[in-house]
Amino acid sequence: MRVLVTGAAGQLGRDTAERFMASGHEVVAAGHQELDITRRDQVLGAIGSIRPDVVVNCAAFTAVDACESSADRAYRVNALAVRHLAEATRRFAAHLCQVSTDYVFSGDQPEPYHEWDRPDPLSVYGASKLAGEQEAGGLATVVRTSWLSGRHGSNMVGTVLGLASRGGPMRFVDDQRGSPSFTPDVAAVIERLCVDRRPGLYHVTNQGSVSWYEFAQKIMIAAGHDPGRVEPIATADLNPPRPAPRPSNSVLENRALTLAGLELPPDFRYSLRRLLAELL
Template identity: 45%
Template sequence: MKVLVTGSGGQLGLDLAELLPGRGHEVVALSRRDLDIADARAVDGAVGEHEPGVVVNAAAFTNVDLCEEETEAAYAVNALGPRNLARACEKRGASLLHVSTNYVFDGGQERPYEPFDAARPISAYGRTKLAGEEYVMRLTNRWTVVRTAGVYGQGHNFVRTMLRVAGERDVLKVKDDEFVSPTYARDLAEGIAGIIEEEGYGLYHLTNAGSCSWYEFTREIFRLSGVETELVPIPGSEYPLPAARPANGVLSALGGPTLRPWQEALADYLEREAAAGAARG
């Protein structure tokens, strides 16, 4: 199958572009520099030129706090971008798989969020991503929406940031009252590939199995990496940010694919990072 991947310079896009050819797919990988999905004419031209069987939209404005300041820009990428892709895919007969987020939920319930729980975003990022989902569902018949959370992989991410900061401080404070299922981009890419191959249209939640607070996640990062920086759990109220975060950001995989536990995925990621660092000298 011919797969067009937008946002191929991001964490998920990089892994999709590397993974899919090995599963027998022809891949057209378009980074933000190659294609601005907010440009409707450019999107229509790209889908028309490459004639993919499926488009995977991994492009997004993901700086959650900056979305509060640059709402128009966030809406252009996170909402109008998926709208443009949906229209182009419907016109050309391609399927569309759109990647979304746990931030469409308010985080107020105690159990993990199931795919058809009511979406109540509490940030500009969440609102714009929800708008993108709605455009995709309404403007094309062959759609898949995959919500995920806490993604890390190649490039800037939480794991690398914590390891860098640990080398700069003796004590590190991390929130212990916000929960998530950290998700390795490589695992997420494999799950998405499986959905594409099974033509699994519809709404999915796809994360590594299990959940933890950001403090617990950081503690495991440090344990696996042999970092001895003192780690202190704090409530989110002690670390105010421009954008509100869902306290419960855990997604239920009800009805969808199941990925391995987040602890196994993290260990694999850190081993790969160490090997890559050694190879660079």
């Protein structure tokens, strides 16, 4: 296939492009400098000239707290831009895959969220990404993922390793729970769904769940550091407080993948060890 990956400078975009290339597909990897997806004319022109079979949209405004004070930008990038991509892929007979987030949920329920649970975002970021899901349309593939880490970009694993190298205690919240996910594993599922052109919504996360505090401890252990340096803190005690509310439970159950008989991403501990082996 010929595949256009937008947001290809980000951590998931880079690994998604690499995954398709490794499988022998022709890939056009476009970062913001190459393609501004908020510009309808650019989107129609690019897809009309490239004529991809599949468009994977990894581009997003993901600064969760900044979205609270920049709602117009959040909706322009995370929602209206997806409208442009959906229009262009319909016009030129390409399949659209839209990447979304666990932040579409409020986090109020105690059990993991599956694809048929009702979204109820708490933040501008979550609301704008939900709007992007809706703009993608019923024939698109929508992949919700969460707590991403990989070789590229800023993420939790890199943050903990940086703090570990400086010494002293580190504090992470213990009242937010989610599913750590690793970009190579998410990219592999994205490729499978796009090759099959499967429409609909899929939760794609690594297996297992932890709090941010527990995740930091597991990173320290896997990297050979003292996990006792990690201290728990409540979200309410963060100083300064975060502008955007976070879901206390954003664990995503991969129910649609399971029911479809598709292979699930591995346990996050396995992928954490694999990533640390590459980084260290």
